[in-house]
Amino acid sequence: MLILIDDANLEDVAAIWSTLPVDGVTTNPTILARQHRDPLRTLRELRELLGAGPQLHAQVVGTEPDVMVNEALALRGELGEDLFVKIPVTEAGYVAMRRLSAQGVNVTATAIHAPMQAFLAAKAGARYVAPYINRLDNLGADGVRVAAEIQTLLDVHRMDTQLLAASFKNSQQITELAKLGAGAVTAAPAVLRNLFRNATTDAAVAEQRADLESVIGAGHTFA
Ligand code: E4P
Numbered sequence: 001m002l003i004l005i006d007d008a009n010l011e012d013v014a015a016i017w018s019t020l021p022v023d024g025v026t027t028n029p030t031i032l033a034r035q036h037r038d039p040l041r042t043l044r045e046l047r048e049l050l051g052a053g054p055q056l057h058a059q060v061v062g063t064e065p066d067v068m069v070n071e072a073l074a075l076r077g078e079l080g081e082d083l084f085v086k087i088p089v090t091e092a093g094y095v096a097m098r099r100l101s102a103q104g105v106n107v108t109a110t111a112i113h114a115p116m117q118a119f120l121a122a123k124a125g126a127r128y129v130a131p132y133i134n135r136l137d138n139l140g141a142d143g144v145r146v147a148a149e150i151q152t153l154l155d156v157h158r159m160d161t162q163l164l165a166a167s168f169k170n171s172q173q174i175t176e177l178a179k180l181g182a183g184a185v186t187a188a189p190a191v192l193r194n195l196f197r198n199a200t201t202d203a204a205v206a207e208q209r210a211d212l213e214s215v216i217g218a219g220h221t222f223a
Helices: 010-017 029-033 039-050 065-079 091-102 115-123 133-138 143-156 171-180 189-193 199-216
Strands: 002-006 024-026 055-059 084-088 106-112 128-131 162-165 184-187
Touching: 002 010, 002 055, 002 189, 010 039, 010 189, 024 039, 029 039, 039 055, 039 065, 055 065, 065 084, 065 091, 084 091, 091 106, 091 115, 106 115, 115 128, 115 143, 128 143, 133 143, 133 171, 143 162, 143 171, 162 171, 171 184
Parallel strands: 002 024, 002 184, 024 055, 055 084, 084 106, 106 128, 128 162, 162 184
Antiparallel strands: none
16 A cells, blocks of 8 residues: 655655655645745656656646646646546546546545446546545544445446545544555555554663663663
8 A cells, every 4th residue: 555645844744755655746736825935846856856756746726627638737737647637526627537537647536435437437537546534524424434435336347447545634543444455545744644653662662661671771672
């Protein structure tokens, strides 16, 4: 399962990128707007930070198919052919997805809130389908269950498209997606850190260190 960083703050992304075994970055227009600077410059710098290979996802903002396609091609021109262009699952979005995937553009279908939205996106050629787990939970639905239904549809119909679960607010939601066999998840740095942070782990390590220091002296290590 790929783990992606759902953020565009260069410092925060760099901190996670240099620490955890993660596979790339996803952005959306809101995440880019939060940086209060030229969004294209931010995307270029993210591309530079990641280097060639790791995934970068960027979303179009147009609402008409022609505009979406032009945006996607422009973003790809700026950020490289391996860019994943996020297209929302609107009526216009499906038109754009079909046209872009036919041209070999990597499409990530986004803003998914129902299994059949994902199924149609997969048929339209999307490489990834991104259900919004936490937003579904906030609507009184069950985000993990929707993701599970999407995974079932992809498996039963033997589609190449992968699940890229998004919109997480806690590490347990990510654990559930990992158990489902999701192809990828994307989450903010704070949520990703909660995958490993554990006060009891820290306490155990501190106790063991203190025990050994009582023999070899405070501040000493094996090095
Ligand atoms: C994915 O890339 C989505 O844009 C993102 O996860 C949405 O998350 P939010 O619900 O925290 O805005």
